[in-house]
Amino acid sequence: MSADQPWNAETATVAGTVLYIEDSAINTILVERILSSRPDVVFDSAPDGRTGLDSAARLHPDLVLLDLTLPDISGEQVLTRLRAEPATRAIPVIVVSGETDDAVHQRVLAQGALCCLTKPYDIEDLLRLVDHSLGAGRR
Secondary structure, eight states: OOTTSTTSTTTOOOOEEEEEEOSOHHHHHHHHHHHTTSTTEEEEEESSHHHHHHHHHHHOOSEEEEOSOOSSSOHHHHHHHHHHSTTTTTSOEEEEESOOOHHHHHHHHHTTOSEEEESSOOHHHHHHHHHHHTTTTOO
């Protein structure tokens, strides 16, 4: 990342809680490290869909990053349930998945996902989306 980009750690002014629902420990560690460049962002994670739903209800995060392939219920089911509950309905959700099928992407966008990032994704793209979702420059 170069210093002149608005999502750079020195210039990004975002704060909030990000919940990452992801079963891969390596992917979770990677995203936690990426988000550590945002000192006012609190990171939490859940290893499966049901735990993610419980965490979302308990934490009321400002953003959910959601994998679609989870060991217990699908990410699409998690998204549907998040949107069905009044307490979690308005939480922005970014799908971060290895899924490349355009039909799946269109379906989750229609269900209310903010956008879809396909793994492997560009780190700067992820940070830009997180910054935008958490309101960079609007505080």
